[in-house]
Amino acid sequence: MTVTGLWHDAAAVRRAGPGLAHTRRRRRGRRSSSGLLLGAAGIAAFSFSLPATRVAVRDLDPWLVSFGRAAVAALLAAVVLLAVRAPRPTAAQVRSLLVVALGVAVAFPLGTALAMQDADAAHGAVVIAVLPAATAVMAVLRAGERPxxxxxxxxxxxxxxxVVFALSRSGGGGLAVADVQLMAGTLLCALGYAEGAVLARELGGARTICWALVLAAPLTLTVSAASLVTAPPAGAAATAWLGLAYVSVFSMFLGFFAWYAGLARGGVAKVGQVQLAQPLLTLGWSALVLGEHVGPEALLTALAVVACVVVTQRARVAAPTRAQQAPAAG
Structure with a gap:
């Protein structure tokens, strides 16, 4: 090729530069928007978890509710993995998946099931309101994002x-055992969210939660079977079984498909802030299902939370480097 030809090619590249940059920005924008939509769909599914758990533990052993939901979801996950012939995760990915399983399949379900025996769904919404901030902190520590x-x-x-709104609904009681159970589950859940989001960049959201559930299955199936033997659910109302079915299929399985895909597309710290709406949605479901009163102040709080979420979406979050995106090896 002649020097003149090289010159013309270079000039063409320079002219195309702004257009290519604009195309890339549009693609990043579409990816971020789809991440937010998927994250919102996941949170919509999660928002009914506390009311459904509250209904379930009225008649069922909380250990059955917490481990049973993960056990049922593990069976569904195994079917999905077999159907798509998913390759087995690597040893490093298995270690990350165990962290995910600890947070989202064991700690959070157990903490909420135990707490819902004594606390109502509105009070539970108070404590899990810290989940967005906890997820952002875990994103900084694990996913390499810099809010x-x-x-x-x-x-x-x-x-x-x-928190102020939910405390006004629950009477602002002091720290109780239920609070400790919810807080411990929430912190470990945030770790699972951040770890799963990093892993979802490699495995995809669906395979991430499916493998996590399958790896946790020996524990969840064993505890569920033990609960059935030690605390037989004889005479449990149909609503209790429906509550267990919901947290098994939607909260523990389908919701995570959308949630992890959204975190991987839009970033842990940004999409994670959609969780700010979860306590308000939970209060709404509590009013409809459990008969709790939610006054007009809920609308004002919802608008304030939406405004905060909008600001977080506009705030710059530095993306992780390629090395930081890889799951931890140890």
Whole structure:
């Protein structure tokens, strides 16, 4: 090729540069938007978890509700993995999947099931309101994202508004055993969210939660069987079984398909802030299903939380490097 030809090619590349950059920005924008939509779908499914759990533990052993939901979901996950002939995860991926399983398949279901024996769904919404902030912290520590000061301020404001509203609904009681159970489950759940989001970049959201559930199956199936023997669910109402069915299929299985896909597409820290709406949605479901009263202040709180979420979406979050995106090896 002649020097003139090289010159013309270089000029063509320079002219195409702005167009290529615009195309890439549009693709990133579409990916971010789809991530937010998928994350919102996952949160919509999760928002009914506390009311459904509250209904289930009225007649069923909380250990059956917490481990049974993961056991049922594990059976569904095994069917999916076999149907798509999913390759087995590597040893490093298995270690990350065990972290995911600990947080989302064991700790959070157990913490909420035990807490819902004594606390109502509204009080549970108070404690899990810290989940967005906890997820953002885990994103910084694990996924390599670097939220800006505005991001932290908006996230903190959203959590504060939600906690104040939920405390006004629950009477603002002091720290109880149920609070400790919910907080411990929430912190480990945030770790599972962040770890799963990193892994979902390699495996995809569906395979991430499916493998996590399958790896946890020996534990969840064993505890579920033991619960059935030690605390037979004789005479349990149909609503209790429906509550268990919901948390098994939607909260523990289908919701995570959308949730992990959304986190992987839009970023853990940004999409994670959609969780700010979860306590308000939970309060709404509590009013419809459990008969709890939710006054007009709920609308004002919802608007405030939405405003905080909008700010977090506009706040800059530095993407992780290629090395930071890889799951931990140890």
């Amino acid at each position: 800006s000061g505005w991001f932290w301020a908006a996230s903190g404001a959203g959590v504060a508004v939600t």
